[in-house]
Amino acid sequence: MTKTVLVLVETVDDYLPLLEAEGYRLIRAQTPVLRAEAIARHGAEIDAVLTRGPLGLYADEIAVLPALKIICVIGAGYEQVDLVAARARGIVVTNGAGANASTVADHAMALLFAVVRNIPHADASTRRGEWNRVISPSLAGKRLGVLGLGAVGLAIARRGAQGFDMQVSYHNRRPRTDVPYAYCDSPLALARASDFLLVATPGGAGTQQLIGRAELQALGAEGYLVNIARASVVSTQALVEALRTRTIAGAGLDVFxxxxxxxxxxxxxxxxxxxxxxxxxxxxAARDTVTLVLRNLQAFFAGQAVLTPVAG
Known part of the structure; x- marks a missing residue:
């Protein structure tokens, strides 16, 4: 029997035919208006939902999807998925942990290079016909702090250590025994041990504003922060203040x-x-993400364990 998937994500369109080729019927609803219309019109038919962390799936939506059995989240974060409502219905939730880790790590390092070496301003001034040869810090041999040593954080740490001879430290919910990097017991301790602080945690209540005024002061006037995780992990107010007053040297941000x-x-x-x-x-990343979604769906509907379950 054909299974129907409600697709809320808007970033993997080119690879959705992978699902259709395996017989899944897709209902694309990639704007708020289309989402509401699709749930109202097709709610009784929807077996699975494909979403991402910030888009989520809410309790009132779950309540009107009586056939819903599995929610697949692309990316590691699932902060706007109502896990309590899902668990109450016995709905399985999976995420895309690791599927795009390499791409995210690449971008994190690119942001770090750009802000430390002042690339955007150098490019803009050169295009204006100026020749401003500003001296910028080197990255090699510096202290790299990684907040959250999951798949993305580990990929960042390896790039720093192996590519730039950086001294890597990290803070995690618990120490890892399978890595050679130094563990710090708090975000504050990690900031003190870092020249570059890269944020790579999931979003959600457990990571709200782990980085605030104290951590930014500890990072210091020659320190840089990069956030490719969720904006909620860093206090925006404290970060703006730290950047404005040069409490830290700079930041690279992909999330707001x-x-x-x-x-x-x-x-x-x-x-x-x-x-x-x-x-x-x-x-x-898009290909690997959709492939992981497909593998989770295939396993689930075959009565097998999913590959990347989200704990309740």
Whole structure:
């Protein structure tokens, strides 16, 4: 029997035919209006939902999807999926942990290079016919702190250690025994041990504002912060203040509190590089993400264990 998947995500269109080729019927609803219409019109037919962390799936939506059996989240984060409502119905939730880790890590390092080496301003001034040869710090041999050593954090750590001879430290919910990097017991301790602090945690209540004024002060006037995780992990107010007062040297940000809106305070600062939540996007990442979704769906509907379950 054909299974129907409600697709809320808007970033993997080119690879959705992988699902259709395996017999899944897709209902694409990639705007808020289409989402509401699809749920109202097709709610009784929907067996699975494909979403991402910030888009989520809410309790009131779950309540009107009586056939829903599985929610597949692309990416590692699932902060707006109502896990309590899903568990109450026995609905399985999976995520895409690891599928786009390499792409996200690449983008994290690109943001770090861009802000430390002042690439955007050098490019803009050169195009204006200027020749401003500003001296910028080197990255080699510096101290790299990674907040969250999951698949993405580990990929970042390896790039720093193996590519740039960086001394890597990390903070995690618990120490890992399978890595050679130094463990710090708090975000504050990690900031003190870092020249470059890269945020790679999931979003959600457990990671709200792990980085605030104290951590930014500990990072210091020659320190840089990069966030490719969720904006909620870093206090935006404290970060704007730290950038404005040069409490830290600069920041690279791919995530924001109210996307697609970006605070004017950030846009007006010269020591921050901004990108529109694209760290996880590449053809390779999209393909691997949809392939993982397909494998989870196939396993689930065959009565087998899913590959990447989200704990309740």
């Amino acid at each position: 509190d109210d996307e697609p809106q970006v605070p004017d305070e950030l846009k007006g600062l010269a020591n921050v590089v901004l990108t529109p939540h694209v760290a996880g996007q590449s053809p390779e």
